[in-house]
Structures are given as structure tokens and as C-alpha cells.
Amino acid sequence: MLNERQTELLKLIVEDYIKTARPISSNSLCKALNCSSATIRNEMALLEEIGLIEKTHISSGRVPSEKGYRYYVDNIMKPKELTGEDVLKLQQVFQNKSLVLTDAISKSMEIISEITNYTTVVLGPSSQDNRLTKVEVVPITERELVAIVITDKGHVQHKNIMLSENVPLNEIKQTVDLINKLVIGTPISEVSTTLEYEVKPIIANYVKQHEVLYNAFYNAFSDFASASNVQMNGRKNILMQPEFDNTEKIREIINKFDDKEIINSIKEEGNGINIYIGSENDIDEDLTVIKTKYNNNGEEGTIALIGPKRMEYDHVVTLLDYIKQNLE
Amino acid sequence: MLNERQTELLKLIVEDYIKTARPISSNSLCKALNCSSATIRNEMALLEEIGLIEKTHISSGRVPSEKGYRYYVDNIMKPKELTGEDVLKLQQVFQNKSLVLTDAISKSMEIISEITNYTTVVLGPSSQDNRLTKVEVVPITERELVAIVITDKGHVQHKNIMLSENVPLNEIKQTVDLINKLVIGTPISEVSTTLEYEVKPIIANYVKQHEVLYNAFYNAFSDFASASNVQMNGRKNILMQPEFDNTEKIREIINKFDDKEIINSIKEEGNGINIYIGSENDIDEDLTVIKTKYNNNGEEGTIALIGPKRMEYDHVVTLLDYIKQNLE
């Protein structure tokens, strides 16, 4: 589609703009392309007609359009080799054999956020399809207890429960034993149903204060099933970008970052490393989101990186790829 | 110190400014004080001399100084009665008997952040002076286990542990039993020491892979002791205040909010509800922080509210007081 010089021109514009955040003039590219500014202007007019670059005003330099970034990412960009320094920082995480995978992911995304000055997000796997392995209860006071729920994939969650009336310890024990007998092996998403139809009728006979206990556990399990697990690093980074140098935009973005709904929508379904430029993502048309799935023992989570559209795509992709490699 | 009219004047200036965020002119107060603007100007000059109000430029209206806010808070302000609406919202939390105290606090501060449009912070109690009640281990795979630690105050924490070599299940069990025997009842802050001097020498005899296990548990306990527990609500709220309508300031504040160090420094030592205006707090001289301790079964935490100096002190104090009452 584009000839060699046009390709080179687009590449220069995109990469220059990524570096400087200022519109690129025809003059500034003369040496690089070894021709006069007039020639470059002609080519620029062409690229603009195709829609790959834009002007900010009638006599301004050129800026990549969304389509331009897309073309760059798809056809021009070459993955950038990692510097020794970057590798060194990340090695420290992956060589630490005593780290559980989820901790390794957290740590490495923390580091990537520092290296790149973008915002990173780790969306932990949901425990929806985990199976219940064990329920344990530890009494704290007469009315308060801690319920601990463990799944086969190693998810643990606890919840302090306040009983609405005093319940004798042995009744609590009986209930927990029953749950452990009847509910173990059930997927988390189905626990509520099992509780209601299998456990509830039985404890109604055994246990005096069955209502109170049943409700307490029912609530605890619902919380567990719906718990989401999101970690964000360097949310301030994105605000430092020069394109977000106005309060309105900053407020808009901070708002979106605070919105659990939006952040949860980051979940990636496809394979590989996927890039969503501007309006291609659901967060904000001025941002680019790069995501990839990871797989921990059959459980899937997402790691993502959020930055301005003017993002160092080559660097970022290589970093994420490096992490992906190391996680497997 | 101040006569009646001066007091009334300061009150009007502070409360007007809190509402409008604009300097107050002598003219605008004529009706309220029932005298001419010239008289008010004379009084204003006096208040300014004492340092209670300031001008933003030589011919501008007056703005409360830090000292002015302080005087207002200490001597003029009357607690504002809560509206039925506010009470209603908070009642829903406190009447829910199945909520554990910490959850009730979280929820109510969430609500307060919404009501006031300021930022709220809940600093959970540290588990430093809790005593260990139980350690439990659940194996997930050959190399991975979940360690669960419970304290007498009902704190629970879990940590997934990756063993650097395979360890037979019975050795793990032995170790955990030993820990449960020797370490229970020890304050969390001393667990590491006890582990090192009492447990380590013994398991060295019993257990083959004692090094691996010891390290794993040692790390798990250190994490537990150092874990902090901070919750923030509505951090965006503060950015919406008109006085923070420039990107530099916003970035500064967002940075400070992201800084665990600073946020942890919010911990309140004194009794009652304490107000730290501007330079009186450690976060930012343009902010006011209002804090109060709460007491959960002997464990102390802090709830705090962060807003601009131009804060609705009367409303906020009443709200915090209401919560404090209800928590006890």
C-alpha cells in the first residue's frame, strides 16, 4: 500500500511524535529522508488523504491519526530489544523461586509501570470456576467468628462474621462440618445453590439457630463469589503525560480509574498481546490499552498497560512479551 | 478578644468563602451586618492586622487565613445539625447488626465521602499487638501451600507460599503443629523472634527440610506484621474543588495520595476529633485533615477526612461525631 519512502515517513512521524508530543514539520525530516521539505510536504499530503496523519490546524505540522498508529503497529513497528537494565530488574522477580505466580505477576507489573511511566493493571483470575476445598471457622468472641474459605486453586478468602444472636459453639461446628461434607468440590459459582437446596434443609433439623447461621454463611459465600481482584500501579504516571495537561481531562481519567466497572471491563478475551488504540478501547479515546491474558494453572487473568495513544508501542510490546514468556 | 460584630464578621467571611471560594467584599456584607461597607472595611482592616483574614492582592476582597480558620473552628463554629437525609443514610449501616465493626466503619466512611464530597481515609488497626491464635496450612499442590494466620482480635491474613523444594506433607504438618504449640499467644510483633529462638532449633532436629519451611514461615509472618490496612474513598472528590484547578496541584496531590508513607502518617494519637488546618497537617498545606481515633475491642484505628482548607467544618465535625457515637 505505501511505498518505501512513505512507510519511512510515517514511521518517522509516529516515532518522533511519540518522543516529543509535538506536531512534526516537513522541515525537521529533511535530513532523515534525504530530500527537501517540499517533497516531504507532498508525501505528507498523500498520507493525510489516506487518513494516516492529521494536522492540528491548517498550517500546523502533522500528527499521527488513530489509523496511523494502527498502521504503524500492524505494519511498521519492530519489537524493540530490551535494555540490560530492564532485563535485570525483571530477572530479580522471575528468579525468586519462592514467589507464588500471582505475586510474581504483581511485582513485575509494578516494575513495568516504573520502567515505562505508564499505568499497569493486573486483573486477578476470578474464583468463579474454582472448587471449594475447605471451609474453616475460628471463633473470636461469642458473636463474632472468622470464616475462611479455600479453593482448589489456592484462592483463600476470609470474612469476619457477626452473628445476630448468640449461637453455641457446637452448633457452629456442626454447621461447618456439614458444609464441608456437602459442599466441598462444588464450583464457587454454584455454592449458593447447593447451600440453599442441600445444606439448608438438613441444618434446619440439626441446628437450633439454623436461620442465623445459614444467613451468615450464605452472605460470606456470595461475597466470595463476587470478589474481584484488581491491582493498579502508577496511576499517577498517566497524568504526567503532556497531552493530559488540563484539569478537565485529568479529572475525567481519575474518575474512570476509580470506577470499578470500567476497570473490570479490561478483561482480555483474545490470545496474544492485543493493542486497543484510542476509540478501540472502552476506557477513553485518548488512551491506548495493551492487554494480554495469562494462565495460572488453568485460571485466566489479564495484565494490561494503559498509556496515552502516543505510546512507545515497540518497547511496551517487548516488555509484555518478555513477561508472558517468563510466566510460562 | 474579638467583639461581637468582629466575631460575626469573621464568621460571615469564613462561611461565605467556604460556600463560594471567592474573596469576600465589604459591600456584600452590608445587609448582614446592617452597616455600611466603609464600617466593614474598617473592621476588616482590624481583623487583617490580627492576621485572621488576608487579601489576595491589594484591592481584593478578604479571604480567611489559616489562623482565621483556626479561630473560627475554635471559637465561633457551632456544630451543624445533621439533615434527616444524612442520618437516614448512616442509619442503614449502623442498624445492620450483621456487620462487623470494621465493615461498618468502612461503609460509613464511604457514605460520608459521598455526602461531603471530600476524601475519607480509614486506617485499620495494626495487628502489631494482637496475639497469635492459630496457624493453619492447606496444601494446594506439591510445592504450594496456603498459610493462614489468625489473631485473638480476629485479624486474619493468608499468604500463598511457594516452597523452594518438595517437602513431604507430614513434615509440613509437624512444623505447623510445633508453631501452634510454641508460638500461640505471642504478640505478632514478637513472633519472628520466637520463631527464630524457639522453633528453629527444634525443627532442625525433627524435620529434614527445616530450612525451607522455616524461611517460608518466617517470611509469611514478617509480611503479616508489616501489613498495613488503608482504605480511601472518593479521592477524586478533592480534585473537583475549585482551588485545585491547576494540573500542577492536582498532580502533587494525587502523588501524595499514592504515597503509602504519607497516608500512613495520618494515624491519630490524641483523643477527640482533631482538626489540622493547612500547614498543621503533614500532607499538604492547602488541605485540611480531620481525624479521630476509634477503638475496636482495644485495638485503635483512625478515621480521617481530607478536604480543602475551605471545608464545611461544622458539617464535617458533626458527621464524624455521629459516627464516633455510633461506634461505641
Added chain:
DNA sequence: ATATAGCATTCGACAAATAGGAGTGCTAAT
């Protein structure tokens, strides 16, 4: 056919100039 030099043109960024208005402080009169 392609590349380039040259030129008019457009527009943003910045500074200077201008006008209007909101305040104040001070003085003199009540």
C-alpha cells in the same frame, strides 16, 4: 515524471495595549 525552490498564506503563541469593574484605604462630614 519527479523533485525542488520560492512565495503567499494561514495560524498559533506571545506580548503589549486598552477598557471596565470590583475592591480598598483614606479623608472629611455627620
Added chain:
DNA sequence: ATTAGCACTCCTATTTGTCGAATGCTATAT
């Protein structure tokens, strides 16, 4: 003790002008 009146200060918004960085276009050279 209060207030009317007035000169004065400074902010804010708008206008104006200039400079420079770009562009598009046209005519010319290769």
C-alpha cells in the same frame, strides 16, 4: 462611632499587533 465620597490599585477580559513556524501551490529544474 459611622458613613459618604473619591482617588487609587489591581484583576480580568478583550483587542491588537508581531513573529515565526508551518503549509499548499506554482513554476522551474532535473
